[in-house]
Amino acid sequence: MSSSLNRTLGNSRQWWKLWDSAAPADGNSLDPPHGQKDFKKRKKDKGRLMPAPIVPPGTREQAFVSAISSSGVAHAVTRACSGGMLRECGCDESLRGRSADGFKWSGCSDNIGYGTMFSKSFVDAKDLRVSRRKREKYAKELEQSNGKRKRGTSRRMAPVARALMNLHNNDAGREIIAQNMKVDCKCHGVSGSCEMKTCWRSMPNFREIGEVLKDKFDGASEVRAEMVGNKINLVPRDQGFKPYGKSDLIYINRSPDFCEYNPHRGSLGTHGRQCNKVSFFLFL
Numbered sequence: 001m002s003s004s005l006n007r008t009l010g011n012s013r014q015w016w017k018l019w020d021s022a023a024p025a026d027g028n029s030l031d032p033p034h035g036q037k038d039f040k041k042r043k044k045d046k047g048r049l050m051p052a053p054i055v056p057p058g059t060r061e062q063a064f065v066s067a068i069s070s071s072g073v074a075h076a077v078t079r080a081c082s083g084g085m086l087r088e089c090g091c092d093e094s095l096r097g098r099s100a101d102g103f104k105w106s107g108c109s110d111n112i113g114y115g116t117m118f119s120k121s122f123v124d125a126k127d128l129r130v131s132r133r134k135r136e137k138y139a140k141e142l143e144q145s146n147g148k149r150k151r152g153t154s155r156r157m158a159p160v161a162r163a164l165m166n167l168h169n170n171d172a173g174r175e176i177i178a179q180n181m182k183v184d185c186k187c188h189g190v191s192g193s194c195e196m197k198t199c200w201r202s203m204p205n206f207r208e209i210g211e212v213l214k215d216k217f218d219g220a221s222e223v224r225a226e227m228v229g230n231k232i233n234l235v236p237r238d239q240g241f242k243p244y245g246k247s248d249l250i251y252i253n254r255s256p257d258f259c260e261y262n263p264h265r266g267s268l269g270t271h272g273r274q275c276n277k278v279s280f281f282l283f284l
Contacts, residue, residue, distance in 0.1 A: 058253035060220040067173030078115030089114040107200035131163040161225035220249040
């Protein structure tokens with residue numbers, strides 16, 4: 001991580017300043033409680049998604065938090081690059097010349113490549129360490145036992161499975177930005193004609209990313225850890241389901257009941273409001 005970005009995002013207070021400064025002037029801010037807005041119309045009102053450490057681990061709620069966080073970092077840093085707020089990056093200089101569609105690349109294209117790279121190094125670090133350390137430890141145990149798995153294998157695999165789940169969902173959040181990049185253009189010519197057209201690539205606003213992730217939350221795939229040799233893979237829990245894609249959210253554990261107050265599960269409850277314990281959007 002570069003020195004000035006390290007200083008910029010080195011503590012949470014500076015990170016939220018960057019988050020707020022990257023928000024567009026029209027009010028589509030990168031306000032962290034996007035989960036609350038994205039789920040406010042659901043028949044099971046969650047009230048508020050609580051911070052990531054107390055969201056039930058391995059659930060689709062955790063999947064959403066991972067994806068919205070990683071995409072939020074990528075979006076904020078990319079916008080800061082385009083706005084000239086960071087010394088380490090600027091506009092995407094790879095888009096130059098004339099395109100296959102006949103227009104000229106010009107203006108300031110959003111540097112999503114840099115934003116994605118920074119998000120991976122900033123958001124993924126902890127889960128990468130966990131997955132590597134645990135996998136190496138488990139592979140060594142297998143080697144010492146001549147490939148025979150000891151009792152408690154599933155329990156020992158759980159931290160790796162959760163880390164792999166988080167890493168996939170982090171990537172999914174960033175992938176959704178990449179998939180929704182758009183081309184904006186401006187015409188040049190006499191009396192409004194379009195004799196020449198210049199274009200640049202831009203990100204969608206973060207509200208659009210949140211809406212896509214809300215739909216991905218609804219269609220999240222339940223997975224389980226499976227050993228292939230000495231490698232742990234995440235596969236669909238039901239083999240009749242199609243494999244999940246790069247931009248799909250995945251989860252390992254089914255969600256608890258959020259109707260009742262339970263801080264250990266990350267639930268503030270829904271007292272005084274109607275709550276459907278078997279709401280479709282939680283269990284497919």
